[in-house]
Amino acid sequence: MAARRAASTTADAGDNPVGPGSGPHAPTARTSGPAGPGTRAPNIRSQVSLALREALIIGRIQPGRSVTLRGLAEELGTSPMPVREAIRGLAAENALDVSVSGRVAVPRMTDRKFGEILDARMLLEPQVAVLALPFLGKADVRRLQALDDEIDASLGNGDVEAYMRLNHAFHFAIYEAAGSEVLLPLVESVWLQFGPFMRMVYGRVGTRMLVDHHKQAIAAIGARDAAALRAAIRADIAEGMQLIGEGIGAAGTT
Amino acid sequence: MAARRAASTTADAGDNPVGPGSGPHAPTARTSGPAGPGTRAPNIRSQVSLALREALIIGRIQPGRSVTLRGLAEELGTSPMPVREAIRGLAAENALDVSVSGRVAVPRMTDRKFGEILDARMLLEPQVAVLALPFLGKADVRRLQALDDEIDASLGNGDVEAYMRLNHAFHFAIYEAAGSEVLLPLVESVWLQFGPFMRMVYGRVGTRMLVDHHKQAIAAIGARDAAALRAAIRADIAEGMQLIGEGIGAAGTT
DNA sequence: TGAAGGGATTTGTGATCACTTAATTGCAGC
DNA sequence: GCTGCAATTAAGTGATCACAAATCCCTTCA
Numbered sequence: 001m002a003a004r005r006a007a008s009t010t011a012d013a014g015d016n017p018v019g020p021g022s023g024p025h026a027p028t029a030r031t032s033g034p035a036g037p038g039t040r041a042p043n044i045r046s047q048v049s050l051a052l053r054e055a056l057i058i059g060r061i062q063p064g065r066s067v068t069l070r071g072l073a074e075e076l077g078t079s080p081m082p083v084r085e086a087i088r089g090l091a092a093e094n095a096l097d098v099s100v101s102g103r104v105a106v107p108r109m110t111d112r113k114f115g116e117i118l119d120a121r122m123l124l125e126p127q128v129a130v131l132a133l134p135f136l137g138k139a140d141v142r143r144l145q146a147l148d149d150e151i152d153a154s155l156g157n158g159d160v161e162a163y164m165r166l167n168h169a170f171h172f173a174i175y176e177a178a179g180s181e182v183l184l185p186l187v188e189s190v191w192l193q194f195g196p197f198m199r200m201v202y203g204r205v206g207t208r209m210l211v212d213h214h215k216q217a218i219a220a221i222g223a224r225d226a227a228a229l230r231a232a233i234r235a236d237i238a239e240g241m242q243l244i245g246e247g248i249g250a251a252g253t254t
Numbered sequence: 255m256a257a258r259r260a261a262s263t264t265a266d267a268g269d270n271p272v273g274p275g276s277g278p279h280a281p282t283a284r285t286s287g288p289a290g291p292g293t294r295a296p297n298i299r300s301q302v303s304l305a306l307r308e309a310l311i312i313g314r315i316q317p318g319r320s321v322t323l324r325g326l327a328e329e330l331g332t333s334p335m336p337v338r339e340a341i342r343g344l345a346a347e348n349a350l351d352v353s354v355s356g357r358v359a360v361p362r363m364t365d366r367k368f369g370e371i372l373d374a375r376m377l378l379e380p381q382v383a384v385l386a387l388p389f390l391g392k393a394d395v396r397r398l399q400a401l402d403d404e405i406d407a408s409l410g411n412g413d414v415e416a417y418m419r420l421n422h423a424f425h426f427a428i429y430e431a432a433g434s435e436v437l438l439p440l441v442e443s444v445w446l447q448f449g450p451f452m453r454m455v456y457g458r459v460g461t462r463m464l465v466d467h468h469k470q471a472i473a474a475i476g477a478r479d480a481a482a483l484r485a486a487i488r489a490d491i492a493e494g495m496q497l498i499g500e501g502i503g504a505a506g507t508t
Numbered sequence: 509t510g511a512a513g514g515g516a517t518t519t520g521t522g523a524t525c526a527c528t529t530a531a532t533t534g535c536a537g538c
Numbered sequence: 539g540c541t542g543c544a545a546t547t548a549a550g551t552g553a554t555c556a557c558a559a560a561t562c563c564c565t566t567c568a
Contacts, residue, residue, distance in 0.1 A: 045522090088340075089342050089343060102530090103530080116434055120436055120440060124374075127373065182348070182367060185348050336551080339551095355520080355561090358520090
């Protein structure tokens with residue numbers, strides 16, 4: 001990350017898409033060493049899984065990109081073993097695609113799958129937001145406003161990756177307040193599935209014409225208006241996904 | 255060991271809950287040998303995962319029951335390795351609970367979790383059913399009727415395990431027709447989460463007072479009536495879950 | 509009789525290895 | 539120059555091992 005990555009146009013190979021920006025051979029798998037006494041030294045698998053999840057949600061890995069055990073292991077400075085389990089977990093969430101021969105890749109988008117994702121988001125996310133509403137206080141409203149300001153800034157300077165990360169943070173700052181053990185993982189699974197595609201489309205068409213409904217959502221939360229919050233989330237999903245959906249024909253099944 | 259293990263009534267250890275009913279040392283992990291030429295010899299992990307999924311959906315494993323890698327591996331006649339990956343996948347779907355120390359167990363039910371599962375089912379399943387409606391023909395209706403007859407029979411003779419299996423088969427015979435890549439896995443994940451608890455409740459209160467709305471659903475499918483199908487599924491979920499929900503206080507967090 | 513301590517066992521984790529199969533590449537033949 | 543085949547490489551899979559941590563059980567002492 002020190003030096004910005006050279007633009008690579010090859011679709012199926014290239015430099016490391018995952019990893020928080022540190023060098024490829026940085027000892028990410030650090031369990032020993034002077035970790036904080038409060039931190040319980042999470043296992044390597046969790047770190048791999050987290051890195052992969054973020055890479056998918058941010059869209060740092062392109063759809064169709066193949067993910068190899070040994071490659072990812074070397075990239076993260078560990079053995080293939082934790083990667084295997086992490087990949088297995090992501091595959092169970094349909095965030096990664098395992099072919100019949102066992103090869104693992106980021107799934108490509110299809111128009112029907114896109115429609116299903118839109119359906120799932122429209123069903124789940126407004127409901128989760130409404131469930132979260134009673135738990136959202138003034139501090140949360142301020143935090144959401146700050147996030148939305150950052151989002152506007154990222155849209156202004158065309159930083160797609162920052163937008164992806166911040167948009168996810170905004171939505172899940174709302175959803176997580178519900179403390180949902182069942183619904184939230186379902187929403188996460190859906191986001192993992194459309195993240196890479198969303199990123200690819202934004203990378204091509206840009207984020208300039210993107211209109212979100214975050215301010216309406218913030219206002220609804222501040223007013224404790226469940227109906228307005230539901231409507232804002234619905235509108236946000238509908239408009240955002242419509243913009244992305246237009247990219248399917250151009251870039252979807254490539 | 256060859257003989258059946260003595261029946262143990264302790265909640266946290268005992269005989270094999272998983273496995274298709276064959277002997278504990280049946281060579282489930284058969285990759286060599288004269289397999290059919292068409293079958294591509296699915297890997298052991300898939301078999302382990304399938305066995306676990308069925309055990310959870312049927313409710314053959316009790317909530318709170320701990321699942322150990324080596325134990326399950328020996329039970330299925332394989333090494334711990336495929337079990338590890340299968341468990342990791344199930345854990346990613348929230349079908350299994352991994353404690354901070356890494357111990358794996360079937361999650362226990364809580365009232366709030368139960369409410370969320372009800373929410374998720376009410377949101378997803380009617381929608382999936384309606385999406386499947388255009389793909390359901392007369393042959394499917396006959397198949398559903400046959401399944402429902404079997405369900406009635408299982409209710410009559412109090413065969414809880416058969417009921418669990420058949421009820422799942424009935425619902426997913428409808429849902430799977432939609433060919434959904436996104437929504438169906440979400441529904442599956444939810445079923446995996448309440449299967450063990452449902453089974454436990456039915457095992458205690460019996461299935462006698464159970465009323466389903468399968469016949470209305472079949473009629474709605476036959477009439478191609480989306481609204482009626484949606485209503486039937488909603489009613490089926492609501493009534494079934496209400497009966498189960500009454501068991502939370504008695505047996506939920508034990 | 510109860511609790512606390514310690515040792516033995518269990519269990520998950522990460523690494524490595526051997527094996528099989530699927531891609532890929534290179535080469536020969538047409 | 540293109541096609542088809544074969545050798546090579548790459549990659550997933552299952553097994554085994556070493557290790558650390560957690561759990562369990564048994565002993566011992568108050």
